Structures are given as structure tokens and as C-alpha cells.
Amino acid sequence: MDEENTLLELNNVSTAFKIEGQYYNAVSHVDLKVKKDEILAIVGESGCGKSTLATTVVGLHDMKTTKISGEAFFEGQDLLKMSDSQLNDVRGAKIGMIFQDPLSALNPLKKIEDQISEVLDYHTKMSTEEKHNRALQLLEQVGIDEPKRTARQFPHELSGGMRQRVIIAIAIACKPDLIIADEPTTALDVTIQAQILDVLRDIQKENHAGIILITHDLGVVAETADEVAVMYAGEVVECGTTEQVFGDPRHPYTRSLLRSMPQGDMDVLNDDLYVIQGSVPSIEKMPQAGDKFAPRIPWIPASAHEKEPTMHEISAGHEVRCTCYKDFYFKSLEVKDV
Amino acid sequence: MSLIEIRDLTVHYPIRSGFWNRVTDVVRAVDGISFDIEAGETYGLVGESGSGKSTTGKSVVGLEQITSGLIKYNGVDITKKSTRKKHNYNQNVQMIFQDSLSSLNPRKRVLDIIAEPLRNFQKLSAEDEKIRVLQLLETVGLSPDSLYKYPHQFSGGQRQRIGIARAVATNPQLIVADEPVSALDLSVQAQVLNFMKKIQREFGISYLFISHDLGVVRHMCQNIAIMNKGRLVEVGTREDIYDDPLHIYTKRLLAAIPEVDVSKRDERMENRLKIEKVYQEKAKQYYDEDGLAYPLVQVSPTHFAALPQDKLAELTGQKRRDT
Ligand SMILES: Nc1ncnc2c1ncn2[C@@H]1O[C@H](COP(=O)(O)OP(=O)(O)OP(=O)(O)O)[C@@H](O)[C@H]1O
């Protein structure tokens, strides 16, 4: 819990995109901390700003159409104020990244070993032999059975699970202090998913790294994360330890998400799943003031919401946005529109 | 008699190579599987990527050239195109595709997409056709102004509903639903699954529900088949599969399902690692010398598993001791 273990600290981070001459926030006023030896999961539906937050932290936005504010302290330096060349030194070396789209992350024309060497070349001064050995060691570390063979293969010769392991190998090649993994298992089978998550956890233990795990799979979060931040419409609406957020969820959004998951004991023919009304608005249509989740729980009176919602501490480290959690109750509605 | 009976279905894809582009080998995508789908039920087909689920699904709707075996519909073998036609099979059996974006023609308007099966099978006037499509849009919960929009103007969940509207247009008896919700968010997934159940209750539709999400399958399916490398390794009711899995492959698949109950996390992880260890050590015993699953054997009136003789003997011994 002490400050020295904080690896990354986000203060009031906002990211806005320009659409037809106007800026709209995709991420709004986010405060978060990632500690050493810890996995922080960011969850939320599609379009809630999870990937945008990650790419903001590592400076991967076109500044002609993006406005970013706030601070992101990483090892004492504000990433949001760094120049491109400073960022290039950090990315891939101190911060490893696993992007949402696994197919585009690998070069189809290069052998796996060469793709690993490339990162090592950029950030280290290893000899050819050192690089070769390191590549094999990395492939072994991510659980590839025959590192020597895989090193000589091209991406299309590998299965989806193996490709994802290679991507992780590249992300950890320079022993980063922080790993950002955006939906690292979404396209994979459960058995492979479980293996990849084990690999991530092992690496975190070995390297004492911090990990930001972005996903919309609540099961994955519950199985792997130490801390959770639930995002809705660009804002963090609830955060705390995994036990706090999943064991004692408070925000209506968190509770609704958990409730919409299939439960094992339901009747196959007759039991319906809980449906959250409405959908995540596009950033142009986002409510500009008040509780952004309010339109999706219209049976909760306006008076229950704060005019300018803030985070409230429920117990040490467990925070919830807006006071409406106190008055929230479920109402099952037959809703037709997506 | 079941609505659909599948017997010893095999689908082999040729692998061509060399200068003459001759067939040198085959991929045994589906390698001799049998199961029945009853009227009004949801039958689950589960397995890892590449196990042959989509190939099975496409064979059932007649989109795949099958290598051998039988597919019976109300007792009639419909593996021939001419018999499918005679029994209106293609009208009565429809498919929801794995990838909603690429399965909907981007240059066609929603009206034309949904009307396509109607145009193929029913000769309606333009007026009646539009009325029917509007009715279908209402059933799947899309607004009438969707008629003249294009697929890219919809969210993933809405597109999946367009695919469902098209699939139900001809009032089919069976819909093969290939991963209908795997690309969707929880809240949209809930809507689509509820909707599928709703039209099942109303119209008595059967589903062949293909998925690798065991949580969703448990929610939707009465009967389930577990597929592994083109063969079935276990078949049974929901309870048989989830409460009493027998094949090592099924056990491993179940152990890997992530759950939201944080308090049991360490326990589950331990269990998973234990099963993984058994799998690594003993998986070979569950497959023949070619690495393929054994034939299914019956262990209860509803439960079948691809167990080798010695495992089966062990199991019956144990059952006898238990009782
Ligand atoms: N470059 C961009 N220009 C304009 N809008 C953008 C841009 N990138 C993202 N957005 C919008 O910002 C919002 C947040 O998108 P983001 O990709 O961060 O969501 P996400 O939570 O990662 O969703 P998913 O789960 O689908 O990956 C969305 O409404 C998206 O359309």
C-alpha cells in the first residue's frame, strides 16, 4: 500500500477526439494507480474508453485530432509531457504493450525470432548470440513447447494461442516494469485463455512488474486481477480490490453487469437474463453533465444522483462514483431496442 | 423420431500440393459424428477452435459437401440436394453466422438482406414483402427506419439481430446458430440470448447452438455434445456434462471457465492446475494410437463418453462401489 510501490499514477486524465471540428471526451478525469507486483483490471462495455485510456498513457494518439490533459507519472516522470523520442525509449523497454488486435501486431513476413530481435536491437546492445538465446528463453517463458522450431516459423504457421504468446514474449522482451495488455485473450478458447493468463501472472511475479489488464470479461478479471476499475462512458465509476468490487459491488453499472451474466442454475427454456436498458452512447452523444449512467436506469429518480458526481469511499480503497448507489434497486424491464 | 438425426457424418477437406495440384492428404474436419436434435430444443455443440463445429453446422444447413454419413430430417435423408428441395429443407433450416459483419452484404440495405430468404422461397408482392420485413424488424426489436440502412450503420448487437431476423424470416424449424454472441458485450449478449429463447417459446424453434463459451451453453442448452478434433468425446444432458464430466477433455474445458466468485479463486486455480497436470500426463490414454478420440460408449440412458475400455471398467467398478 505504500507510495514507493506505485508504478504509474494517473491524475485527472482526459482524452478528447475531434469529430467534425468539435472535441468530445472519450476518457474523462480518470484517477488511477498501478502498483508493482499487481494486476489492475479495467472493465466495461465496448466503447467505454478502455483502449483510449491505454493508448493515451503510452502516447499513441495523433495530436492533430486529439486533446489530452492531466498527468501520468511513471517512475517519477509525466508520460503525457514527454517528447516522441523520450516516449520511444520508454515504450517497448520499460512499458510493454499487448494490443487488442493480435493479427496486426506481428509482421507476417518476418520469422518470429527476427521480430523478437528487433525489439532487443532497439532497446539493448546485445550480441547476435545473446539475442538468439534471449529469444529462445522468452519463447520458453511464455510456454511455447518447442522454442527452437517456433523461432524459425512465420506468424501464419502458428495457431491463435501461439501467436498471442509470441506477442507477449515481445512485450516482455526488455523486462518492462509495466505491461499493458488490451484484451489479450478475447479471441481465444477458454483453455488457451487460462494458459495465457497464467503466463501473464508468472511473468508479473518473476519480473515484479505491474500489469494493466483491459477486458470486458468479468470472469477473467475475477480470476486474475488484484485491483479493478470499472469504466463507463469514459469515467471510472467504481474501483477497489477485486474482492471489494466483485464481492460487494455498489455502483449500479457494476451490479448490472454482474447481473447480466448467465448463471448456471437457470431454467434453459424460461429464465431470461437481466438486460441493461439502452446502450453505451457514442462520444458525440454522451451526456455532458450529471451521472452518465442515469439514462440507463431511468426508474431511479433524478434526485438520487449528484449534479456533479464525485467518487465516494465505501471502505479503504473501495470507491464509487455518485451517491445514486444508495438508492439503486433493480427493475427488470422488457426492452426491445438495442 | 427426432427432428434432425445425424449419423456418422464426415467432412474431409482435400489438401492439394505439388506441381499437378493433386490431392495429397485430407483435413478430417468432421470425422464420424452422430447426434439427434429434438423439436423445440436447444442442442449445444462445444469445442476448441478448429474442432469442427462450424463445419458440422454448415453441413446441417446443406452448405457443405459432406464426405459420408447421413443427415435425416423428420426421418428423411436430405443429404442430396434434390431431396432437400422436395422437403422444403432450405426454408425450414436456417443459419446465423459466426461473424455478423462479414455475413451481411455491406452493399445491401437491411430490407434486401432480410427479404432474401423470402424471395428465394416465397413469392410475395413487394408490398407484402415489406410488411413481413417490418414485422420481423419489430420481432427482433429494431426500429422501422432500419429498413433502408446499411449493416455498417448498426452496432454489433443490432447486426446480430439483423442476422436473426433473416434466419427466422421463413419460419424455420431449426436454426443453426454459430457463435451468435461471442463478439458481443454482456448486456447485448443478454438481449440476444433472451430473444432467441423468446422466439423459441413462441414458435417452437430448435437450435443447434455452437459456442466455445461454456457459461452461455449452460444457460441455453438442454443437451450438449463436446467436440474434439472432428469427433465427439462426450454427449449428455446439461447435468451430465457439467456435474459429472467423464472425458479428460471435457474436464479440462470445464476447469478453465473463469468465474466471478472471487472467494473461490485459489481453490479453482488449484483444481485447474491439478486437472491440467492429469491432462498432460494422462491425455494419451484417452485417445487411440492416431491421437483420435475413441467411439462413444453409453454410461447412462442420456450420457455417452469416448472412453477406452480400461477407463470404462474403472468407472463401472467405481459406480458399483458407490451404490
Ligand atoms: N481516434 C478516434 N477518433 C474518434 N473517436 C474515437 C477514436 N478512438 C476511439 N473513439 C471513440 O471513443 C470511444 C471509446 O473507444 P475505445 O476504443 O477506447 O473503447 P473500448 O472501451 O476500448 O471499447 P472495446 O471494448 O470495443 O475495445 C468510442 O465511442 C469510440 O468510438
Ligand SMILES: Nc1ncnc2c1ncn2[C@@H]1O[C@H](COP(=O)(O)OP(=O)(O)OP(=O)(O)O)[C@@H](O)[C@H]1O
Ligand atoms: N474450406 C476449408 N478448407 C480446408 N480446411 C478447412 C476449411 N474449413 C475449415 N477447415 C479446417 O477444418 C477444421 C475445422 O474447422 P471449423 O471451422 O469447423 O472449426 P470450428 O470448430 O468452427 O473452429 P472455431 O471455433 O475457430 O470457429 C480446421 O482444422 C480448419 O482449419
Ligand SMILES: [Mg+2]
Ligand atoms: Mg478496446
Ligand SMILES: [Mg+2]
Ligand atoms: Mg467456427
